[in-house]
Amino acid sequence: MSDRYIDFANSDFGRRLVGAVGLPSPAHLERWQGGRLRPVDGPLLLGGGPLAAKVAVFAGKLTAEAYGAAPLPSWTAGLGPKVKAVVFDASHIKDSEELKQLREFFQPLIKSLDNSAHLLILGRDPHSLNDPLAHIAQRALEGFSRSLAKELRDGATLQLLYVAPEADDQLEGALRFFLSPKSAFVSGQVLFLEPCAVQVSDWTRPLAGRKALVTGAARGIGAAIAQTLARDGAEVILLDVPQARHDLEALAARLGGRTIDLDICAADAAERLIEALPDGLDIVVHNAGITRDKTLVNMTPEYWDSVLAVNLLAPQRLTQALFDSGTLRDDGRVVLLSSTTGIAGNRGQSNYAASKAGLIGMAEAFAPLLAQRGATINAVAPGFIETHMTAQMPFGLREAGRRLSSLGQGGQPQDVAEAVAWLAQPGSGAVSGQVLRVCGQSVLGA
Ligand SMILES: NC(=O)c1ccc[n+]([C@@H]2O[C@H](COP(=O)([O-])OP(=O)(O)OC[C@H]3O[C@@H](n4cnc5c(N)ncnc54)[C@H](O)[C@@H]3O)[C@@H](O)[C@H]2O)c1
Incomplete structure (x- = not known):
């Protein structure tokens, strides 16, 4: 979704008006x-x-x-x-x-x-x-x-x-x-x-020779991550639910990658995933996520359970299984898509915030375990990103989400993807168990 206010604030008339009334003046970011x-x-x-x-x-x-x-x-x-x-x-x-x-x-x-x-x-x-x-x-x-x-x-x-x-x-x-x-x-x-034993050898293709799995890759942030990892030289494997097969296959064809149709919450998801990856994996990006918003007073068990299952339990189980089976190779990189909501909390999102805060805990708790094999795990916490998910928000909330940050605007899926791609690099073994916010310094949770 485009943010027309940025164009307005950067027009001749808009610049004068915004300055006169003290409105936020977001810049066009390079x-x-x-x-x-x-x-x-x-x-x-x-x-x-x-x-x-x-x-x-x-x-x-x-x-x-x-x-x-x-x-x-x-x-x-x-x-x-x-x-x-x-x-x-x-x-x-x-x-x-x-x-x-x-x-x-x-x-x-x-x-x-x-x-x-x-x-x-x-x-x-x-x-x-x-x-x-x-x-x-x-x-x-x-x-x-x-x-x-x-x-x-x-x-x-x-x-x-x-x-x-x-x-x-x-x-x-x-x-x-x-x-x-x-x-x-x-x-x-x-x-x-921290110091890191492996470094990038070719900066034009820092992920060359690496195999990367991206969950929830059919659209939005996941699609941008897949695209960016492929740009950086990784061989990409795109995973999404069977209903998203059409979009997933179209993207995989463009990126020269392959697809896995899988609901990450299926009882046999771990076995099927390991079976589909006989040659192992260097990078796992747990991006698939859902929201089912209700204040706690109205929260149904289905809403609670489904959000926790997709956003937290599946990444937790799949990471453990990929690690235990040796599918995730030595020096592997795991990146978890958390959210600033997991840091700040948000009314009506107790289930989502719990799941996203849990992912930060997962990065902290799994980091020493993965370090035994030179692997890392980090969380990326996006703030307001212009996607299908945020386009569904009511106008007032959407505007607040965009402007309540130092950069005065929402981010693009590419912004999140670039952070993930950096953490996926060999030399980023220097960073583990940490959270990188991609939020334009949002005031939420600051
Ligand atoms: N958009 C934002 O502003 C924002 C902010 C913070 C965090 N995030 C997080 O970033 C991630 C991507 O967000 P988005 O806006 O691109 O979402 P999106 O809804 O556009 O895409 C999510 C993808 O995950 C897939 N998915 C859902 N359940 C699945 C399952 N059980 N198995 C396999 N795939 C499944 C969906 O089919 C979809 O393709 C999510 O984890 C989200 O919580 C987004």
Whole structure:
């Protein structure tokens, strides 16, 4: 479903009216286009501590124009070109008095950001630090990042990455995602990066040689995920209920993939799935999901049971079975489609919210188990995404869902798909047991 307000707010008349009455002014977000080679299309500015110099070493692979850390040319606010991406290393900050470096670095450049600029702050996991003063200062980065993300305009985003020292030389994969339009609808997020034994060898096809299963792939977000994984080189296997066979087969034909007609809640779903995948699997995306909304007072057992069965019990059972049978190969990647509703809760969605919060628990609980075989499991929590599901919402709720976020709009299925594709990469073994929100920094659950 299209959001005509964005076009209006960006027209000459709309811009003046929106500014005069203080309405939200969402920007047209830049998104990744096929055939693009470099993640950053414009100047990249590096600053702060020693990790900036590490990024400078491979900055030429990210962009044609980088400034800041030696040996790169320097950049001066107001004089240098507008900046498309920024990395500030705050990992060296050991005392809260030094936090002023954040103000000194970011304040002058706010007005020199290009449209849809992507900013990234690097830090150290506060819990990994023995020095209490360093713990406090590193923890402070989170409040700063989330607040600055809310102040940015024109489609700019900002995230905080806590990097384990052993991962200092493995930043490229995360930067390729967070500094590029692939993370157009991700903002105000905090993630932890650990070292990872495997890395991507060909950035034009980071999933080459990998076999990926996507459930609920016939339409909406699932179809976008299948398309994006195929774009990145994966061989895709699309699964949906038998009633969706027509759409599923049409998509599989376009992507050169194959299909599995299966209700993931069927009593023999695990056996049938394992049977259909004799050569094993590298990536599983549990995307199939349903809503059956009612306030708890009116909730029928059927509504409760069906939502829990599709959204939580099936992913739980199938993941366990794929892992136990060895169908999910070593270094496998599991991605669960949660929701910001699982974080914030929502009136009339106690069943859905329980299922989606349960998926976050599943990522946390299964991560150590899967780590024994180099595999990871993470949850992606979309906020308001323009799909068939959200088109059914009443107008008022739909508008609130779109505007109550820092980016002032709903996301596209592609935004969720890009996050899933990043977590599915070999090098993303650095991230496990975590939740990545794709919600434009929605106020819900923030
Ligand atoms: N659209 C949003 O704004 C939004 C927000 C947060 C989370 N999500 C989550 O993202 C996922 C995809 O959402 P969407 O909007 O694309 O939904 P959708 O309703 O458009 O598509 C869901 C797909 O899952 C399939 N499916 C349902 N039950 C199944 C079963 N038992 N076995 C196999 N396949 C089954 C459906 O046939 C359908 O093709 C869901 O898990 C949803 O909860 C969506």
